[in-house]
Amino acid sequence: MLPLTLTLLGFISPPLPVAAQEADKSAAATWAHIELKGSYAEGPQMMGLFGEASESLSEALGRLDKAAKDDGVTGVVLKIDGPQIGRGKLNEFRQAISRVRAKGKKVVAYLDSAAGGDYLVAAGCDEVVMPESGVLMLLGVRSEVSFYKNLFDFLGVKAEMLRVGEYKSAAEPYSRTEMSKEFREELEQVLGDFYDQMVEQVATGRGLTTEKVKAAIDNGPHTANAAKELGLITRVAYEDELTGILKGDKADTTIKLAKRYGKKKIDTDFSGFTGMMKMMEMLMGLEPKARASKNPKIAVIHASGMIMPGASSSDFLGDSTLGSDTLVKAIEKASSDATVKAIVLRVDSPGGSALASDLIWRALEKVEKPIVASMGDVAGSGGYYIAMGADTIFAEPGTITGSIGVVGGKIALDGLYNKIGITTSVVARGKNSGINSTTIGFTDSERAAMTKLLLDIYKQFTEKAAKGRKMEYAKLEKLARGRIYSGATALKLGLIDKIGTLEDAVEHAKQLAKLGPDDKVERLILPKPTSPLESLFGPLNPDEQTRVLADSALFNAINAISPDLADDLRNAWQINRLARESRLMLMPFTIRIR
Incomplete structure (x- = not known):
């Protein structure tokens, strides 16, 4: 019988040289895969099962920040699938992307097709990838406001609206047939700001002049190939080709896409009595109490x-x-x-x-x-x-x-009411008792009283704002x-x-x-x-x-x-x-x- 020591030695391999270990380690790269879709509500979401299924803005941004700090992550693949976000949230995502890039990690955006908001998020990434059949709808900004006065006239409905401030146009759709001069003026300025921000974000993100960006907007929409020629996207490729793109010139590198990176895992095992109790706790929003810090x-x-x-x-x-x-x-x-x-x-x-x-x-x-x-x-x-x-x-x-x-x-x-045969009898005491009536409009006295009330509230608002x-x-x-x-x-x-x-x-x-x-x-x-x-x-x-x-x-x-x-x-x-x-x-x- 061979000595036990020899048997053990037969299973021991000599350690790899340090250079070989580093080469082996460099042959694999993990990329965080994060998908952007939905409305990304502000604040905490409802507790329990449904809260875990939805994602808040802070949770989505947290996933990007986690990738930025994670030493095991080489970069981020951002699949952008029509998130329903406004300009504020758009900026939050762009800043989170910049924090990832500041750590020396690439961010690659993939879009099947893109409208303005989707593309503005993608424009802040290192690369923008779109399939050959994709379309870039970068068309500028536009506002359409519907007015209902003609409809109200047809129905016999009257909008009795009062305002303080010539630009306070919240009631205009119900009392006018088109924008007032002031309404159009303020809207022109805001949309002008939006347009300038759009041009600047695309120009800085894609390394283009503002003139080229404006020309691209005026000649849109664009196919993926046309968008690439204009410098609006970097590659025309399908999603399954991303792995090859991420390898770059290192063909021997193994790419691992960490799908749903940083996203909460939902325990869906509801079998047995324990599972039923778990589901009830989730539905009721019960969470384990944490020790007060x-x-x-x-x-x-x-x-x-x-x-x-x-x-x-x-x-x-x-x-x-x-x-x-x-x-x-x-x-x-x-x-x-x-x-x-x-x-x-x-x-x-x-x-x-x-x-x-x-x-x-x-x-x-x-x-x-x-x-x-x-x-x-x-x-x-x-x-x-x-x-x-x-x-x-x-x-x-x-x-x-x-x-x-x-x-x-x-x-x-x-x-x-008159058109459809409804009549109303009124018994009242008080000169202005009909202010809250939805049957008839304001009398002169009621309108004067309401106007004074709104003026007082406006003065209160502006005085507090000035202070x-x-x-x-x-x-x-x-x-x-x-x-x-x-x-x-x-x-x-x-x-x-x-x-x-x-x-x-x-x-x-x-x-x-x-x-x-x-x-x-x-x-x-x-x-x-x-x-x-x-x-x-x-x-x-x-x-x-x-x-x-x-x-x-x-x-x-x-x-x-x-x-x-x-x-x-x-x-x-x-x-x-x-x-x-x-x-x-x-x-x-x-x-x-x-």
């Missing part, structure tokens, strides 16, 4: 959606309302928590109720900690109102903000009058302090709180999301559930037939929800980049 924190409070009194909620259209009660409680929680050293208010709201906006503003005024506001896609009217008391205001270059003005009014249905911006009232009031601005223009006018992302705002909040680089700073995300059941069905009342589900089915059917009609329905539904409010701080329109 004593580390210093920055509270990031998300203010997203139309501003309304009461609690935050969602509707069958998928839109969320920002309830003043919900946000005030979140502000008070951050204020009373001794570990919270500063607050960042992330605003993505077109405004809404004047009362609810003021209650949120007041809650922030009472906080004795540094407050930094960060504006997302939109922070206009009431959205600007709640941000104006912050110590510092950040905005994205393409944020829509301003709209410092007030609008109010009602829809009078008496003419329609918050440390600006003379006359100068601020001239900038107000309901006019909207891009973030870039708002900076020049002094309505905001800095251009930057949410991450920039958080870093600034740390400085104001005098937190050093060695401090282990955590983030407290507020307000907490609702449970999946409540988010899906609203009030847990059988009749209400039936109505919500029926409305949802109707909206989905309309959206499938005509997305534009569905957008109009969405806007009308939001106005309907706000009808009970006599005074509104509301953006004049919704801008969607396609």
